Amino acid sequence: MNNVSCALTIAGTDPSGGAGIQADLKTFQELQTYGMSVITSVVAQNTTGVTSVHHMPINMIEDQLEVIIKDMPIHALKTGMIANKQMMEIISKKIEKMDAPYVMDPVMVATSGDSLIDTEARSFLREYLLPQTALVTPNIPEAEFITGHSIETLEDMKDAAKHIVDHFNADAALIKGGHMKAEAVDFLYDGSAMHTFSAKRINTKNTHGTGCTYSAAITSYLAKGYSMVEAVQKSKDFVTAAISKSFELGYGNGPTNHWAIRER
Ligand SMILES: Nc1ncnc2c1ncn2[C@@H]1O[C@H](COP(=O)(O)OP(=O)(O)OP(=O)(O)O)[C@@H](O)[C@H]1O
Numbered sequence: 001m002n003n004v005s006c007a008l009t010i011a012g013t014d015p016s017g018g019a020g021i022q023a024d025l026k027t028f029q030e031l032q033t034y035g036m037s038v039i040t041s042v043v044a045q046n047t048t049g050v051t052s053v054h055h056m057p058i059n060m061i062e063d064q065l066e067v068i069i070k071d072m073p074i075h076a077l078k079t080g081m082i083a084n085k086q087m088m089e090i091i092s093k094k095i096e097k098m099d100a101p102y103v104m105d106p107v108m109v110a111t112s113g114d115s116l117i118d119t120e121a122r123s124f125l126r127e128y129l130l131p132q133t134a135l136v137t138p139n140i141p142e143a144e145f146i147t148g149h150s151i152e153t154l155e156d157m158k159d160a161a162k163h164i165v166d167h168f169n170a171d172a173a174l175i176k177g178g179h180m181k182a183e184a185v186d187f188l189y190d191g192s193a194m195h196t197f198s199a200k201r202i203n204t205k206n207t208h209g210t211g212c213t214y215s216a217a218i219t220s221y222l223a224k225g226y227s228m229v230e231a232v233q234k235s236k237d238f239v240t241a242a243i244s245k246s247f248e249l250g251y252g253n254g255p256t257n258h259w260a261i262r263e264r
């Protein structure tokens with residue numbers, strides 16, 4: 001099978017299987033994409049929160065990236081948790097070598113409220129990594145940090161999407177409305193048009209890993225050759241189903257269900 005679509009995730013781990021690398025690989029697999037992963041940090045976390053973090057040495061991150069670049073096709077890639085500036089610098093250099101769309105989930109804080117990247121890294125991500133992206137997928141607090149503006153209304157969300165593309169040279173920005181109160185509505189601005197993706201809000205606390213799952217699904221569909229708008233629409237359907245059938249597992253925010261939609 002040599003026409004397989006190959007997707008790469010560069011992110012931290014979640015041993016409880018709901019977020020991070022584990023969520024990404026489950027999503028790649030579910031969407032019939034060949035999944036590859038580079039681990040940035042090993043995170044001791046579960047549905048209730050993070051207890052400790054071990055960062056991979058920079059040369060180990062570099063080596064993981066280099067073996068993939070030398071040997072494997074990469075049709076699309078995503079990044080999740082990148083904890084510090086040194087990691088971002090090496091990842092940025094390696095992404096330059098990959099001729100593939102890059103989806104950035106600008107992970108800063110877990111659903112549990114635990115911070116996952118340091119302050120210097122937040123700024124570096126905004127100034128240096130954002131211009132490399134085909135798509136960035138901030139939630140409301142992340143979009144507020146990136147733009148420096150508070151977001152309270154749907155109009156504010158659209159303004160944030162435009163601001164990120166216009167000021168930080170991302171090809172496209174998808175502002176996710178999971179943290180808003182009403183409908184679960186997301187806005188995609190691709191430099192020319194604003195697209196709306198809407199779903200009914202599901203009444204559940206089990207949303208651990210939704211951001212990871214959504215961006216991994218988008219990466220899969222881009223790897224398969226879908227347009228950005230098609231990839232986001234199909235991924236919105238995927239993540240909505242994954243939330244609607246999420247698992248009541250653990251004592252905190254349970255994980256989403258990656259096999260809620262079986263696409264064949
Ligand atoms: N309760 C919900 N019902 C339906 N859709 C939801 C719900 N919560 C989040 N979503 C959707 O899930 C996707 C992820 O959005 P969200 O804003 O929660 O991202 P995130 O904060 O990065 O994720 P996480 O909660 O994993 O940190 C978006 O499409 C959002 O609209």
Ligand SMILES: Cc1ncc(COP(=O)(O)O)c(N)n1
Nearest residue numbers: 012013019020110111209210
């Ligand atoms: C390694 C890692 N990456 C990302 C998240 C964010 O996921 P969520 O906000 O859904 O908990 C996480 N908890 N852990």
